[in-house]
Amino acid sequence: MARMAVRRTLFAAPVLLAVTFAVFAVAALSPFDPVKAYAGTAGLTASQAELDQLRANLGVDRPLVTRWWDWLTAALTGDLGDSAVLRQPVADAIAERVGWSALLAATAFALAVLLGTALGVLAARRPGGALDRCATSLAYTLEAAPAFWLGLLAIWFFSVRLGVLPSGGLTDAASDTVTFDQVATHLVLPALVLGVSQLPWFFLYVRQGVADALAEDPVRGARARGLAGRTVLLGHGLRAGLLPMLTLIGSRVPELITGALLVETVFSWPGIAAATVQAATAVDFPLLAALTVLATAAVLAGNLLSDLLYGLADPRVGFDG
Numbered sequence: 446m447a448r449m450a451v452r453r454t455l456f457a458a459p460v461l462l463a464v465t466f467a468v469f470a471v472a473a474l475s476p477f478d479p480v481k482a483y484a485g486t487a488g489l490t491a492s493q494a495e496l497d498q499l500r501a502n503l504g505v506d507r508p509l510v511t512r513w514w515d516w517l518t519a520a521l522t523g524d525l526g527d528s529a530v531l532r533q534p535v536a537d538a539i540a541e542r543v544g545w546s547a548l549l550a551a552t553a554f555a556l557a558v559l560l561g562t563a564l565g566v567l568a569a570r571r572p573g574g575a576l577d578r579c580a581t582s583l584a585y586t587l588e589a590a591p592a593f594w595l596g597l598l599a600i601w602f603f604s605v606r607l608g609v610l611p612s613g614g615l616t617d618a619a620s621d622t623v624t625f626d627q628v629a630t631h632l633v634l635p636a637l638v639l640g641v642s643q644l645p646w647f648f649l650y651v652r653q654g655v656a657d658a659l660a661e662d663p664v665r666g667a668r669a670r671g672l673a674g675r676t677v678l679l680g681h682g683l684r685a686g687l688l689p690m691l692t693l694i695g696s697r698v699p700e701l702i703t704g705a706l707l708v709e710t711v712f713s714w715p716g717i718a719a720a721t722v723q724a725a726t727a728v729d730f731p732l733l734a735a736l737t738v739l740a741t742a743a744v745l746a747g748n749l750l751s752d753l754l755y756g757l758a759d760p761r762v763g764f765d766g
Contacts, residue, residue, distance in 0.1 A: 453752075457745045462517070464741045468734045469513040480505065505730070516731060526731030530723045535731045538720055539739065545615070546716030549635055550705050554697075556640030557647055562690070564644075565651025572656050581652070584645035592642040592704040596711035599638050610634050613713035635712040642704050643697060650690040691751055698747030702740050 525535035604612035709718035
């Protein structure tokens with residue numbers, strides 16, 4: 446396990462280097478002008494000399510490779526640069542927001558895994574039954590539903606129609622302090638929407654895996670020997686059915702990040718969504734590179750986690766193979 450983790454970490458280094466360079470290259474080809482974005486309305490009346498001086502101050506007049514290398518060497522020492530659009534150090538901007546994004550993503554992911562696994566097991570007990578048909582049809586429907594559409598629908602129903610949950614933000618509008626109760630209440634809708642948007646894949650994988658396991662000869666033999674149905678289902682079917690689902694964890698991380706950005710925007714959740722949008726539209730090189738590296742690292746970590754979990758669940762899989 447340790448050897449595989451070290452090997453994956455060494456492989457991640459060149460991937461992250463390539464990703465950071467690609468960010469700077471794409472930003473350099475972008476039609477958006479970071480100088481005009483930084484200057485705002487003042488740039489409309491500024492002279493060309495003033496714009497050129499601002500361009501030099503921001504460092505965007507230097508060659509692409511030079512900007513990338515300077516950012517990379519500084520980042521390795523912990524200096525991620527300053528965000529031109531947010532007017533603060535990139536490290537501070539990320540530190541203020543990433544915790545809330547992580548809270549939302551972790552809560553939604555746990556909800557998707559637990560609820561998807563439970564529904565998948567129940568549906569696999571009686572393939573073709575009423576629960577199986579209804580849950581499978583709903584899962585395929587949710588697969589095609591965009592996360593932002595689910596968010597708007599949830600706001601309309603729970604906030605506007607029923608008035609039982611807040612429509613967005615982190616705390617109540619009249620509150621100037623962040624309390625656990627307010628955060629928990631405001632977290633319900635975005636976490637529910639993000640979790641439901643990820644649930645279909647876990648449900649379908651678990652349902653198919655458990656159904657296939659229950660149809661195998663060893664499981665049929667266990668039933669013939671008189672083992673209780675719950676023992677067969679949890680001891681044999683569930684373990685075999687969870688193996689395919691474990692490989693899904695890593696592949697869902699990119700979709701989880703994308704969905705979290707959309708959900709944060711819909712519910713005005715104070716995560717990294719707004720910073721990501723601002724960094725992209727303003728071509729904020731330091732912030733854009735740092736956020737992209739963070740997302741890439743999360744994807745690589747998710748893939749490593751799924752492989753480790755699969756190896757722990759199935760002893761036949763060798764970590765060092």
